Amino acid sequence: MFRSVLEGPTAQADMTVLVNGAETPAWDGETVAGVLLRVPGAGRTSAVTGEPRLPYCQMGVCFDCLAIVDGVASTQGCLVPVKPGMRIESQQGAREIGR
Amino acid sequence: MIHDVVVIGAGPAGMSAAVQLRKLGASVLVVDEQPAPGGQIWRGIERNASGPIAVALGPDYQKGRALTAAFRASGAEYSPSTQVWQIEDEWTLFLTSEGKARRVRARAVLLSNGAQERPVPFPGWTLPGVMTVGAAQILLKSGGMLPQGNVWIAGAGPLPLLYATQVLGLKGQISGFLDTSRGLNLAALAKLPAAWRDLPSLAKGLKWQRELRRNGRMIRGVSDLRAEGNGRLQQLEWTAGGVRRKAKADVLLVHEGVVPRIHETLALGCDHDWNPAQKYFAARSNRWGETSRPGLFVAGDASGIGGWTAATVSGEIAALGLAGHLGIKVDTEALRRENQLDGRRSRALALRPFLDALYTPPTTSIADDVVVCRCEEVTAGTIRKVARTSTSDPNAIKAATRCGMGPCQGRQCGYTVQAILAEVHNLPVGDVSFFNIRPPLKPITLGEIASLGELEDAE
């Protein structure tokens, strides 16, 4: 759905992150929400009906970018820049108790 | 330690206020949700210094570099990636960053936390593939992301035109631009003479429109937009010129203007005014930016939409107001005159009445099956049904439907609930209030609260 203009046959990604366990290239300046938009099926499901959602606003006001980042559930992905080796997992429904 | 001023938001208004306050000798802490200064308008400004993205973002974007550098050099303490989740009287602020909560104290507070895009629900707006134009532009500024496949823009205002021009400049694809504005109307024309004072901005807008028209991508007079698809956006439908049309779509970017962020001032019980032209609430402030709560100031788009140039000037004005409040010995009136703050601000706002009249917020009634509350998935129909038997108080809707109780706390549904209540009770929209807002202003975890406890034990 989105692709970096920096991406190309020869261009190297700045880092690798883990999205639901799969190694994924990522770029400096990108947020977790950006990654969710690039990787098919990485988005969250909604809290009530379980419908798929993807980041909507990128500015902290919609909460459709919630993800489990390095083990912390309900992290607002659009506010968190990627870091090498970061673990990003899709969040299903509402936050699970204890995470 | 107690800071003279805590500034919330490191965009044009917050940064210019911080720079001024430091010059006047005040101690300043600037907290911001973002990982780097610049706000949304200059997001990623320190990174996007050269290369194709920097060129495509254009000269107004590059203008942010000087202020950002001045802010970095100002000696203001800066806390990025930080959320403010509670503000208490005179003044204690509760913050979280990196999963840890802390408390800071201040003699005065400046809210310069900007705006958000006006949420306008329509059928299919929660589908993956649908997002705001502002969101897409932020993705461009953070990592150079361009939308792929059949990309459509729908909405009205300067931002979608600017974004489309930027995408085309980077050889990106746009299948079509669905213009939902009413076109040049009498009300807008009446404001045009004053708008000539800002000729460069006016010319810029016309140039963007010309480029899009030349590429045959502009479709005017669009209404009844609908996004459809199975698990993601696949096609669009709209009406233009009385004809229903369809198109394949992978990405739909929507925009219907911006509204101030008001959760903080609402939670603090500040007086607010209704802006009838642009249909939003903004905290009432005096000529120095001070709200009805002494010591609490607002500047920039958070105090009413004015754009980035006006925001930088209002930041300077608020800095002087704050200096007065703190008892710093300067002649604030003289500084206000010397720096021509009022003249600069009124020039920066010259185009605004024209834009406000040209791009009026949509007034179409929202169909019953459309989801209004993205968090709790409450439809317009459910809200309407409750509204018929309730008072015109949005909090009654919240209690009965959970609309506005999710993590976004009404940031997406507040104005829609207000509009539906006005419609059902046959009231002017501005006579219906916004949800009551209570802390925490952002959801916090038990772990974060626990970390605050540890901190207090250690004190």
Ligand code: FES
């Ligand atoms: S994308 Fe809306 S809050 Fe993150």
